[in-house]
Amino acid sequence: xxxxxxxxxxxxxxxxxxxxxxxVFAKFPDVEIHLIWKDLAPITAGGGMQMLPNTTIAQCPQLxxxxxxxxxxxxxxxxxxxxxxxxxxxxxGVRFLTSVCTGSLVLGxxxxxxxxxxxxxxxxxEMLSAFGAIPVADRVVVxxxxxxxxxxxxxxxxxxxxxxxxxxxxxxxxxxxxxEYNPKPPFDAGDxxxxxxxxxxxxxxxxxxxxxxxxxxxxxxxxxxxxxx
Amino acid sequence: xxxxxxxxxxxxxxxxxxxxxxxVFAKFPDVEIHLIWKDLAPITAGGGMQMLPNTTIAQCPQLxxxxxxxxxxxxxxxxxxxxxxxxxxxxxGVRFLTSVCTGSLVLGxxxxxxxxxxxxxxxxxEMLSAFGAIPVADRVVVxxxxxxxxxxxxxxxxxxxxxxxxxxxxxxxxxxxxxEYNPKPPFDAGDxxxxxxxxxxxxxxxxxxxxxxxxxxxxxxxxxxxxxx
Numbered sequence: 001x002x003x004x005x006x007x008x009x010x011x012x013x014x015x016x017x018x019x020x021x022x023x024v025f026a027k028f029p030d031v032e033i034h035l036i037w038k039d040l041a042p043i044t045a046g047g048g049m050q051m052l053p054n055t056t057i058a059q060c061p062q063l064x065x066x067x068x069x070x071x072x073x074x075x076x077x078x079x080x081x082x083x084x085x086x087x088x089x090x091x092x093g094v095r096f097l098t099s100v101c102t103g104s105l106v107l108g109x110x111x112x113x114x115x116x117x118x119x120x121x122x123x124x125x126e127m128l129s130a131f132g133a134i135p136v137a138d139r140v141v142v143x144x145x146x147x148x149x150x151x152x153x154x155x156x157x158x159x160x161x162x163x164x165x166x167x168x169x170x171x172x173x174x175x176x177x178x179x180e181y182n183p184k185p186p187f188d189a190g191d192x193x194x195x196x197x198x199x200x201x202x203x204x205x206x207x208x209x210x211x212x213x214x215x216x217x218x219x220x221x222x223x224x225x226x227x228x229x
Numbered sequence: 230x231x232x233x234x235x236x237x238x239x240x241x242x243x244x245x246x247x248x249x250x251x252x253v254f255a256k257f258p259d260v261e262i263h264l265i266w267k268d269l270a271p272i273t274a275g276g277g278m279q280m281l282p283n284t285t286i287a288q289c290p291q292l293x294x295x296x297x298x299x300x301x302x303x304x305x306x307x308x309x310x311x312x313x314x315x316x317x318x319x320x321x322g323v324r325f326l327t328s329v330c331t332g333s334l335v336l337g338x339x340x341x342x343x344x345x346x347x348x349x350x351x352x353x354x355e356m357l358s359a360f361g362a363i364p365v366a367d368r369v370v371v372x373x374x375x376x377x378x379x380x381x382x383x384x385x386x387x388x389x390x391x392x393x394x395x396x397x398x399x400x401x402x403x404x405x406x407x408x409e410y411n412p413k414p415p416f417d418a419g420d421x422x423x424x425x426x427x428x429x430x431x432x433x434x435x436x437x438x439x440x441x442x443x444x445x446x447x448x449x450x451x452x453x454x455x456x457x458x
Contacts, residue, residue, distance in 0.1 A: 014252070015248055015251065015252065016248050016249065016251070016252035016408065019244055019245050019248030019249070019252075019278075020245065020248070020249075022244065022245070022276060022278060023243070023244060023245035023248075023276065023381065025276075026275065026276030026277070026278075027276075033276065033277060033278075035278065042271075042281055046255065047251060047252065047254075047255030047256075047262065048255070048262060048283070049248075049251060049255075049262075049264065049280065050280065050281035050283070051278065051279065051280050051281070052271055052279035052280070052281070054277070054279070101409075121409060122409060139411070139412075139413045140413075140415070150409055151408065151409030152252065152407075152408035152409050152410070153385065153408050153409055153410045153411075153412060154409055156382065156412065156414075157412060157413050157414060157415060160414060160415050160416060161415050164415065164416070169416065172415075172416055172418075173416050173418035173424065173428060174418075174428060174431065174432060176414065176416055176418040176419050176424075177418050177419065177420070177421070177424040177428055177429070177432055178381075178432060179245065179380065179381035179382050180330075180350060180351060180379055180380030180381050180382055180383055180419055180420060181381070181382045181414055181419040182368070182382075182414070182419025182420045182423065183368075183382060183385065183386060183412035183414065183419070184368045184369075184386050185385075185386060185389060185405065185410055185411070185412065186369070186386060186389050186390050186393065186401075187389060187393070187398065187401055187402050187405055189401075189402035189403075189405040189406050190405050190406065190409055190410040190411025190412070191406070191409060191411045192406070194411065195402065195405075195406040199402060199403060199406055200406070202403065203403060203406055203407060
């Protein structure tokens with residue numbers, strides 16, 4: 001039986017949020033990967049890379065796993081009813097409901113994380129609370145059939161957890177060897193604690209505008225969820 | 230001054246070889262990234278993802294950094310004179326000559342690694358010797374202005390070494406924090422030593438056909454280099 005995986009792609013997605021898990025998922029036994037957007041025109045990711053969706057929200061079959069990546073372009077999705085309805089509809093039939101990076105905020109905005117533990121990019125993690133989710137500062141968080149990854153590169157660690165749950169540890173390890181995933185970062189600044197307060201403050205300052213827009217979108221989405229409008 | 234980076238893309242590229250460094254490179258200050266192929270039609274990566282080149286071999290300006298990723302589709306590049314001539318031409322003017330995964334074999338086939346230390350995916354690493362290069366079992370190998378990364382995910386470690394050399398450690402660390410690169414693989418099978426002989430043998434067996442074709446292409450390219458034909 002083919003395992004159907006769907007990854008949402010959208011304008012200004014962080015392409016590595018998608019590309020990391022994609023490489024792992026593509027090596028699953030008997031898998032079909034759907035890159036889903038509203039239409040089939042090329043989308044432009046953050047940084048400028050152009051990728052092609054291969055199915056639409058309207059035509060996507062029931063998935064076994066749905067994954068929502070993140071990126072600046074995730075902000076408008078928080079109040080995009082077509083996208084949120086699609087995820088909710090899929091969520092009823094999937095084995096695994098998943099996200100990478102700020103994609104967990106979209107799951108939250110769809111009302112799917114109430115009372116659930118979830119990961120997110122460190123800079124936006126606390127925003128999960130607005131949706132009744134419990135933010136967790138881990139690379140990968142598993143809560144029932146909900147598996148969420150932290151920021152960007154955490155998507156690779158996330159994908160191996162998914163691989164093991166869906167196909168067993170042996171399959172996960174074979175893929176790890178194939179993509180030589182034995183990381184050795186040359187520097188040690190990969191999370192706020194390691195990077196230190198000065199670099200964290202600078203990074204927050206640079207992202208202030210996007211984060212303010214995100215907070216506004218989160219507030220609006222949370223109000224919609226609460227009031228059922 | 231804009232820093233021009235060119236990444237070769239080609240049919241059946243391993244998309245994560247490209248996507249890892251791309252995410253890091255895209256965050257360099259004042260950078261322009263060229264995704265280069267013979268024409269601008271969408272290319273299909275390993276796994277099926279379709280991406281769009283944004284420039285052609287004929288139209289690409291002189292780069293500051295050229296990077297050749299790897300993947301099954303790299304095999305035909307080893308004897309593709311149009312591609313090899315392009316890389317050789319660019320190599321004369323770049324600040325950094327680079328590759329990820331089996332892309333180093335293409336640099337070798339272009340005659341650019343003679344006497345140089347280089348990384349490669351573990352399964353194809355020894356093939357570098359055919360081009361007079363010195364295979365090194367590291368994630369990232371720096372030899373003068375030649376920086377090469379090991380298999381697939383090593384491209385991320387590689388990109389941070391490049392970031393530090395081109396723009397300094399502070400820039401590299403800021404990007405590391407932004408993409409939360411504090412990897413925590415859930416399993417420990419990311420290189421042949423850790424994976425153990427049984428999994429290594431199985432992985433080699435599954436890739437035997439592609440590796441035999443690669444060896445034949447390497448032999449042909451090495452003969453061409455030696456005999457100047």
